[in-house]
Amino acid sequence: MIIDAHAHYGHDYVFDEDNFEDALLYWSDKNCIDHAIVQPSIPRPYLEETMKIHDEIYKLCNNHNGRFFGMASIHPHFRPDEYEVELVRCIRKLGFVGVKISPIGHAAHPALESCMHIYEICSKLNIPVMIHTGAGMPFADPLHLVKPAIAFPKVKFILAHAGTDTMSTAALFAAESCKNIYLEPSWLNIYSLKSAIDSIGPERIMFSSDMPMNIPVELAKYRTVTDDKAILDQMLYKTANEVFQLNLSNT
Numbered sequence: 001m002i003i004d005a006h007a008h009y010g011h012d013y014v015f016d017e018d019n020f021e022d023a024l025l026y027w028s029d030k031n032c033i034d035h036a037i038v039q040p041s042i043p044r045p046y047l048e049e050t051m052k053i054h055d056e057i058y059k060l061c062n063n064h065n066g067r068f069f070g071m072a073s074i075h076p077h078f079r080p081d082e083y084e085v086e087l088v089r090c091i092r093k094l095g096f097v098g099v100k101i102s103p104i105g106h107a108a109h110p111a112l113e114s115c116m117h118i119y120e121i122c123s124k125l126n127i128p129v130m131i132h133t134g135a136g137m138p139f140a141d142p143l144h145l146v147k148p149a150i151a152f153p154k155v156k157f158i159l160a161h162a163g164t165d166t167m168s169t170a171a172l173f174a175a176e177s178c179k180n181i182y183l184e185p186s187w188l189n190i191y192s193l194k195s196a197i198d199s200i201g202p203e204r205i206m207f208s209s210d211m212p213m214n215i216p217v218e219l220a221k222y223r224t225v226t227d228d229k230a231i232l233d234q235m236l237y238k239t240a241n242e243v244f245q246l247n248l249s250n251t
């Protein structure tokens with residue numbers, strides 16, 4: 001089984017990119033991706049636009065019989081009560097399995113007030129949070145997640161892109177320091193991926209593509225680094241299955 005822990009849907013107004021169903025299905029099918037966790041591309045910063053893209057992802061999930069799972073992405077600087085209502089709606093009504101913060105896309109420092117409020121809600125809802133790291137310094141510095149990970153030990157923090165190449169050492173240090181920090185190494189170079197596996201083990205690393213055409217590129221990294229089936233299975237689906245509490249069984 002393969003679970004892609006980081007896929008997008010919709011038009012992204014920060015990066016001017018389109019991520020729609022046809023490309024997601026084409027590249028997922030071509031590469032035997034069984035499941036994906038789909039989060040919004042970044043919409044315009046209005047609550048109604050945010051709710052609309054969440055509803056569209058909900059429809060996508062419903063149309064594909066359990067193949068896709070939704071992840072919320074809400075601007076951290078929305079009013080705290082509005083943020084919470086929408087996140088609770090996503091988790092309890094739409095069945096989403098986590099929430100994303102993009103320090104670069106949301107202009108949000110992951111260890112300051114707006115984001116600390118998000119981790120509080122995650123703790124209450126018992127869901128993991130994914131935070132973009134790497135591009136977009138200084139907000140996207142992976143070390144900023146050490147303080148929240150210590151403050152919220154029950155919340156699982158997933159560092160998207162594992163800091164990418166420039167900040168991979170910092171991402172690895174954060175994961176080495178906190179057992180509730182996980183690495184999602186899309187776009188990371190293969191040598192840093194190997195260092196991460198050697199250091200924190202495959203149990204805290206999850207396969208992700210970020211963008212559909214990147215799926216085969218990412219898969220090649222894992223299959224080049226190791227041909228040990230147990231290690232590959234752990235990174236290709238078991239870590240995401242556990243962190244997002246998907247309860248999928250490999251039949």
Ligand SMILES: [Zn+2]
Pocket residue numbers: 006008210
């Ligand atoms: Zn992304």
